[in-house]
Amino acid sequence: MRLIWILDYLRAEPYMAERLKLRLVDFDLLGADVAGLRERTVRALDVTERDFGVARMAWEAYRAPTPELCFGLLSRDFPGLPFLKPAPEQLLAELPSPTTGLGATEARLLELIAKGHNRTKELFQPGGLLETRVFDQWELGPCLKGSRPVRCRRSAALIPSSRRSLRTMRAAATPLFAGAGCC
Template sequence: MKRVVLTSSSGVGLIHANPVDMVAPLIFRFVSGPLPTSHHLDQYLEGRKYPRDPEVQWSDLVRRSSQTGLAHKNLGLVWFCNAYGVDLIELWFDSEPNSQLLLIWILDYLRSEPYAAERLKLRVVDFDLLGAGGARLRDHTVRGFDVTERDFEAARIAWEAYRAPTPELCFGLLGRDFPKLPFLKPAMEQLLAELPSPITGLGATETQLLDLIAKGHNRTRELFQPGGLLDTRVFDQWELGPLLEGLASGPVPAIAGLDPKLATLAPHDARGRNAAYRRSRLSLTEFGRAVLEGREDFRRYNPLRRWWGGTLLTNERLWRWDPKTRSLIAPT
């Protein structure tokens, strides 16, 4: 039986776990920045139109196969599966929010591809794929389900909700049941918790950053490292930097001590920015302490322009999330 696994970047180790012909990690990050257009996402999966196309494609992240060599290069995902006679396409996505977004996106795409849709198997991965060793991947029982039209429809509804220009439809997902997508609702609630609080104006991760700095953790390395002090499943270490800068560089900053050179460095200058982060020694300002204690609203004094799914958050369009009542609050 010829098997192909679609997964997140956390699941690349699956190639060593089971007799599988190919593991294709999907690399998009949907939890920060503007969402890619539907056209861009389709191009990623449908292969290069000409050999020197500079855009990254699904096949660029797939290693050479002992069975097919580099036959997948420059081909569309479904076209390759059909030509190679793939019998089973397995979806391995754990509960991490971005992985759940990848899952609903790829399900929505494959629903209109009959060859792939008929061969799909959804794996319910109830552990973190990132860092899971080969023994655990081989020995851990992972339930599998055939994908039905109802599952495709659930994914379509959820993906359209996340791409909508307001978070209202995503909030509505919390009242629905997704039997074969058990991690989708918890992921959506974690994402909603990153909307500004009605009291402090901060999302869940921003609040954690202030709290840790207040407790004396003043180095970005211990704040940013995977599996470290910061208990966030939404953002990766590369996405935490802009959040920290937003708290430290506004008209009334909540954080002091961030290297001022960051303001002059290009976003793509990873080496320079990492060095500046390492030089930083962070502390809370008096205003930052007032925000953390709920006595001030950070957004009252500082501008916001940040994407949440398809929603552009600004001070004029400030959707908020109340974690105590689990309620979405519309702009006033």
């Protein structure tokens, strides 16, 4: 979602926007072997006006007080921004489950502990067993203790007051983006 925020911001900067290119990698760039980088395939994409429009729409959905707009993103295809769809899916998975009250990260952590994994390092280090992409290692502690950081509190606040199912919310959100000119 940070990239979406940056694209939305750069949209207002014509000098930057017209020269902007995205480089898509399908490997862990931070952990990549420097010597082997030359052999790796990296796609360069021009950022189009449509991509900037999609970024604006996604950023507005992320900042909305309820999750309906984020659910609306799930029903769309974004060929220019192929990484966009997994981000709201992962964020929405962190909403408390109607059956357990746990988000995806909390449920995964309890599953790992039940299997005998109880070492802090193996659970919480980056690239560890928990494999969370929503929370970093510094947000997990407060999130699990109950004094949730802003992103955790925001996820909990996204639950609508009525007890509609996620399927109902997804169906209600789909028409919200139907008239958007960028999609």
